[in-house]
Amino acid sequence: MRVHLSAVGRLPGRSEERALVDDYVSRFAAASKPLGWRFGGEHEVDDRKGGGPAGEAELLRKGLPKGGLVVCMDERGATLSSPDLAEKLRGWADTGRPDVSFVIGGADGLARDFVAEADFSLSLGAMVWPHKLVRVMMAEQLYRAATILTGSPYHRA
Known part of the structure; x- marks a missing residue:
């Protein structure tokens, strides 16, 4: 399974946020190999026409992998513990869908x-x-x- 991050807005190349995302993505790539997962990449969009969330949604849809599972980050969504998210990812991988995209909106x-x-x-x-x-x-x-799924001691619960 390939895991993607799709987001409104671009992280500047030398920002603290870019450095942290790159670090965790690199760690994920190494840690997820035994699971048969890999990082599928980031898809960043900017709505330069000012269409608001609707315009951003159209741009986001264009970058999502065909047939992939879509997870929207939304304040009204389900709240999961880290182990529960790990199990949710395992379940999604078991469905045979090749991609899962975590979609992050703008302001x-x-x-x-x-x-x-x-x-x-x-x-x-x-x-x-x-x-x-x-x-x-x-x-x-x-x-x-x-x-969590590979038994590494990183998660201490």
């Missing part, structure tokens, strides 16, 4: 119809987070999920 969130079309909606809790930090947090959670 105004994701369009409601886009979220409704998704296979799953995931929340990082009741607080609202900046989309740049959500990308860092999801990259870390993907790495954590892989270490």
